Every structure is written in C-alpha cells, then in structure tokens.
Amino acid sequence: xxxxxxxxxxxxxxxxxxxxxxxxxxxxxxxxxxxxxxxxxxxxxxxxxxxxxxxxxxxxxxxxxxxxxxxxxxxxxxxxxxxxxxxxxxxxxxxxxxxxxxxxxxxxxxxxxxxxxxxxxxxxxxxxxxxxxxxxxxxxxxxxxxxxxxxxxxxxxxxxxxxxxxxxxxxxxxxxxxxxxxxxxxxxxxxxxxxxxxxxxxxxxxxxxxxxxxxxxxxxxxxxxxxxxxxxxxxxxxxxxxxxxxxxxxxxxxxxxxxxxxxxxxxxxxxxxxxxxxxxxxxxxxxxxxxxxxxxxxxxxxxxxxxxxxxxxxxxxxxxxxxxxxxxxxxxxxxxxxxxxxxxxxxxxxxxxxxxxxxxxxxxxxxxxx
Numbered sequence: 001x002x003x004x005x006x007x008x009x010x011x012x013x014x015x016x017x018x019x020x021x022x023x024x025x026x027x028x029x030x031x032x033x034x035x036x037x038x039x040x041x042x043x044x045x046x047x048x049x050x051x052x053x054x055x056x057x058x059x060x061x062x063x064x065x066x067x068x069x070x071x072x073x074x075x076x077x078x079x080x081x082x083x084x085x086x087x088x089x090x091x092x093x094x095x096x097x098x099x100x101x102x103x104x105x106x107x108x109x110x111x112x113x114x115x116x117x118x119x120x121x122x123x124x125x126x127x128x129x130x131x132x133x134x135x136x137x138x139x140x141x142x143x144x145x146x147x148x149x150x151x152x153x154x155x156x157x158x159x160x161x162x163x164x165x166x167x168x169x170x171x172x173x174x175x176x177x178x179x180x181x182x183x184x185x186x187x188x189x190x191x192x193x194x195x196x197x198x199x200x201x202x203x204x205x206x207x208x209x210x211x212x213x214x215x216x217x218x219x220x221x222x223x224x225x226x227x228x229x230x231x232x233x234x235x236x237x238x239x240x241x242x243x244x245x246x247x248x249x250x251x252x253x254x255x256x257x258x259x260x261x262x263x264x265x266x267x268x269x270x271x272x273x274x275x276x277x278x279x280x281x282x283x284x285x286x287x288x289x290x291x292x293x294x295x296x297x298x299x300x301x302x303x304x305x306x307x308x309x310x311x312x313x314x315x316x317x318x319x320x321x322x323x324x325x326x327x328x329x330x331x332x333x334x335x336x337x338x339x340x341x342x343x344x345x346x347x348x349x350x351x352x353x354x355x356x357x358x359x360x361x362x363x364x365x366x367x368x369x370x
Contacts, residue, residue: 188211
C-alpha cells in the first residue's frame with residue numbers, strides 16, 4: 001500500500017512531497033517526521049527504498065507507507081501530555097515520532113507479537129537517542145514495548161487518550177478496541193478495508209469517520225492450543241514521576257533554553273530590535289501675521305495648503321533621524337486663537353501695524369519695532 005507521492009532523494013524531500021500532497025497538514029506532525037529519518041529503520045541492504053512512498057516488509061519487520069503514517073499521525077490529533085497505545089508497534093518508528101509530540105509527561109506504550117521485532121525496535125530506539133541531532137531538540141516521551149497479542153490485553157489495564165492499531169481489525173473486535181479508549185479519546189485503525197477514526201464522545205457514544213481505503217494484513221488471532229489458557233498482556237503501569245525525574249526534566253529544559261538563546265544571539269537574532277517611534281509629520285507654515293490693536297497683541301498663523309503639500313515631505317527628509325531618536329523634543333502645536341477669524345474679518349484700522357515674518361520651524365511670538 002502506498003505510492004501516493006513521488007519518491008524523495010532524502011528524508012526532507014520525502015516530507016516535502018507528503019506536505020505538497022496534503023498528507024502532512026500540521027506543524028507538529030511535520031516536525032516529528034523531519035526529526036526521525038525513515039531510512040534509519042530499514043535494514044542496510046534495503047535503504048535505497050526508504051524514501052519511496054511504499055510499505056516495506058522483511059520477515060516479521062514491517063513499515064507502512066509514509067502516506068499511511070502521515071494520515072495516522074494527523075488523525076490522532078496528538079498533544080503534549082497525552083497517553084498513547086500502539087497495537088502492533090513493530091519497528092517503533094511511529095511510536096518514536098509520537099513520543100516527540102507527547103513530551104516528558106506523556107505515556108507511550110506499544111504491544112508487539114514478535115520478540116525479534118521488539119528487540120529490533122529497542123535497538124533502533126537506542127540508536128536514535130544516542131546519535132540523532134534531533135533528539136536534543138525535543139522533550140521525548142520514550143516508548144516502552146511489551147510482548148504479546150494485542151487482543152489479549154488485561155481487562156484491568158488503564159485506558160488511553162490515543163490508540164492506534166497497525167493491523168486489519170475484524171468487525172467482531174471493534175468493541176474490544178473501543179473499550180481501550182478514555183472518554184474524549186481517539187482510536188485509529190484499519191476496519192473493513194478503511195482507515196477509520198473513532199472518537200469516544202461519551203461512556204457509550206462514538207463518532208466514526210472513514211479516512212481512506214487501505215489494505216492491511218489482519219490481526220493474528222490468539223492461539224491457546226499449547227496451554228489452553230489466555231496469556232494476558234500486562235501493560236506498564238502509569239506511575240507518577242519521581243522527584244529525580246522532574247528535576248532532570250527541569251534541568252534539561254533550562255539547559256536547552258540557554259543553548260537556544262546563545263545560538264540565537266550568535267546568529268544576530270536573539271536581541272530585540274530597539275523600539276521605533278512613529279514619524280511625526282511636521283508641516284511648514286510660511287507666513288505668520290502679528291496684529292497690534294489698541295495696545296493688545298493677537299498672533300495668528302496662516303498656512304498655505306499648497307505649501308504644506310509640497311514641503312511636508314521635505315521636512316521628513318530633512319529630520320527623520322532626529323524625529324525618530326528624539327520624539328520628546330517635538331513640541332505640540334500651540335492652542336488655536338479663537339479670535340483669529342474675527343480679527344481677520346476686520347479691515348486694518350488707522351494706526352494698526354501689520355507685517356509678515358518668515359517662519360522657521362516653530363512660531364516666534366516677538367516683533368521688532370519699525
């Protein structure tokens with residue numbers, strides 16, 4: 001199953017193709033896919049096919065096609081701190097990507113039928129933790145794998161926020177799978193040749209959505225021929241974090257934050273830009289008229305609209321630096337003289353003296369005697 005997108009030259013190009021085809025739609029899912037190189041989960045002699053959108057199987061080792069994993073990750077709607085159960089966890093590729101999103105306070109469990117596959121998954125997990133540069137960029141919820149048939153999980157096990165089954169589920173096992181969910185949880189599984197998303201909306205209420213047509217090998221039924229007894233699978237307990245774990249998580253987070261800040265500072269992006277002040281438009285008034293009337297002085301300003309339009313930009317060109325760096329030195333316009341209009345309406349009296357002064361930037365309320 002697969003082949004929905006073009007093959008990539010490397011992991012990043014494969015993810016680019018999945019994004020372009022809308023299989024990867026959210027940033028969290030994209031980050032998880034880019035952090036873990038799909039080729040690392042292939043045997044060395046098969047790595048040439050790692051970036052093709054095809055499933056791969058060798059003995060008991062199996063990987064679904066990238067487009068299927070993309071749809072599963074998107075449908076699970078993962079968030080930090082949730083609990084996740086992977087039924088048929090295989091190589092651990094999907095569980096590790098999920099762990100990058102769940103973070104240190106999540107729960108990440110897997111059940112796998114074959115002991116050799118569990119050993120393979122643990123080797124790949126150890127390789128990722130010890131060698132991947134991406135590991136240090138995330139708070140990782142490390143998956144725990146247990147051996148057993150996922151149809152024989154102990155009935156007293158805890159319920160999970162998210163559950164995925166990587167094998168075809170027969171209709172008679174649908175309710176069994178649903179009961180592994182908490183209320184509000186999401187189950188994604190192949191059901192009747194369709195990848196199906198089931199959301200538990202209440203104790204006995206469900207919403208079902210068909211995502212796309214798929215072809216999965218069916219779940220292997222439990223075999224009790226040897227002992228005649230069911231071999232219950234006991235999942236790891238969900239324990240409260242120890243004080244030592246909490247301290248380690250806090251210290252690791254602090255160190256990561258410091259390293260990130262130092263890296264940003266070296267790159268020149270760590271410092272905030274100085275605050276910018278909005279440039280204030282200064283208009284040039286060309287003429288000022290001062291009227292002496294009966295020993296009282298009334299000052300008014302006459303602006304020429306055409307001069308304002310022509311010169312306002314000039315003022316911005318002449319003083320942008322001073323205006324931005326010293327905005328407090330700009331004085332507000334003086335109050336309007338409400339007697340101006342009345343004085344302008346009067347004809348000059350005999351004995352009045354009127355003349356014009358060239359204005360600089362601010363009005364000068366002084367007059368020299370003729």
